[in-house]
Amino acid sequence: MKILFAFFLLVLPIGLLAHEVTGSAGLELRFFTQDAQTPSQDYLLNTSLVFETEYYHEWDNGNQLFAITPFFRVDQHDPERTHFDLRELTWLKAADNWEVRIGLRKVFWGVIEFQHLVDIINQTDLVENIDGEDKLGQPMLNLALINNWGTLDFFIMPWFRERTFPGEDGRLRTQPRVDTDLSRYESGAKEKHLDFALRYSHFIGDWDIGLSHFYGTSREPRLILLSQPGNDVFIPFYDIINQTSIDLQSTKGNMLWKLEALHRSGQGTTYNALAGGFEYTLVGILDTVIDMGLLGEYYYDERGKSAPTLFDDDFALGTRLAFNDAASSELLAGILIDKDNGSKFFNLEASHRLGLHWVLEVEGRFLFDQEPEDPTFSIRRDDYIELLLTYHF
């Protein structure tokens, strides 16, 4: 890491243009609707403060940029959720047919709404949200070769980031908890294992395609139960995996068709998984300016019920409302249904701007009819409604 900082001191030019500091500070209130499963988790309201800021600077006619994005959260109950991260510490140089990006970065792959199957470069910051959309900054060297037949991205990732997990006092966690102090790796190099990825991406007419291969430390650990008298815990175990994947979207008028599929080996049995779906938009429903999207998605994992995922043989139905108002009001609601045992997971996300700087977000997650074999069984008493009020500057 010291080398990385030294490097940035070298590349940062003096006599700079375009400095910018932006960011946000938020107050998060989570109201749990039921008593928790264990006494250490026994609270109905959790308060949390979150702060993120970005320093951004570009020069060389916009062809070079530097960005640093510290992130910090203070949580009322769970010390594991009180954490700091550098979401970004990156230098980028762009030329006519290539781009080099060095540092801590976030990279997203995929098209599906309720699952992120092929997205693998960054580790999930799971204490933030169980939707898996919050990510830890990943150290990398990334070279993109830009051709008229598509973009080839090469990634070398010299340092692995462990997944964050809620602590003993956190809600929305496994039972028993995951002890991240006891993490184990397949590789003797542990987090210093050199990971690689290659991605081809392109669009042809109304088709957008991504083909990727990843070799390295699985971002998703296997959880191994360690029985200790009176103190059972899960140990995260990080395998070395190979994963080949495709993500595809076809945009036909009001209809988006989406597909993600992967083949993964090295983590137990070799398996395939896929997610496919559509989003159909009704523009200006009922003579208003409100757009309504209708979403349907299906998820399949060859490992079946033994898969450590919600999405083994499930489908989701959802709707997205864009109010197209001055406050940019939006709502996304969806229900995930397990085809085999009928367990259901309802999700709601809505946002509304207040004035120029404030945004109010509401989030709700509710589980119904959970069976013991579902990965969500351990959070069946953690239904919540969240209010997040954020000031942007």
Add this chain to the structure above:
Amino acid sequence: MRNCLLLVLLLILPPLEVIAETPEEKGLAIVIEADRRDTGWKDQVADMEMILRNRQGEESKRTLSLKTLEVVDDGDKSLTIFDSPRDVKGTAFLSYTHSLKPDDQWLYLPALKRVKRISSANKSGPFVGSEFAYEDLTSQEVDKYTYKWLRDETYRGRENFVIERFPAYEYSGYTRQVVWIDKEIYQTNKVEFYDRKNALLKTLEIKDYELYIDKYWRSHSMHMVNHQTGKETLLIWKKYKFNNNLDDRDFDINTLKRSR
């Protein structure tokens, strides 16, 4: 080459007035002339301030910057980057417009570092909550409409052609538009938009034209009033810059992901 051909045609053809021209032909000819005069600018960048006002007079403001690349024989490419409100800062919208086939559009969401290909079927929908629909702001290619000259009229003290145009592309929210085109500079001074029921929906007034690089007129003020809701949107254009040496690379998905 094309200019030579045009010159030859002008020389060998009899003066236009002599030919019995239908209103449709005259309308089309006016628009082709306007298009011809606004060809060859290659690229353009500008900042925009957007002021939304509701019926109660409450205002909200957003600022954005736009880069546009002229594409000859097709619609232009454009990259729109949001600066405020702060919660959408860095959000960027990449659009490859086309005359008749649907536009290609991508949205970049900086918080998720995610690029989404989005449907362009919402042409009639409001652009970021304003009274401008997407179709009001995309590049105005000749093929996008059929035309009919209605009359000549003095408007705001200037001589105008008044023509009617009918969208030829899919998903439009309008049956027709009535357009006032300045006879001297061939720029639009006013547009009336009629909704799918052919009722007057909106009026757009375009003002404060200035000449750039001796050839291209650009407006600094566009004021849209929605007669059905009482809402208004004012676009204030600033800092037009031409000859920026932009090319396709400045309008690709890699650039979209690092836009500011």
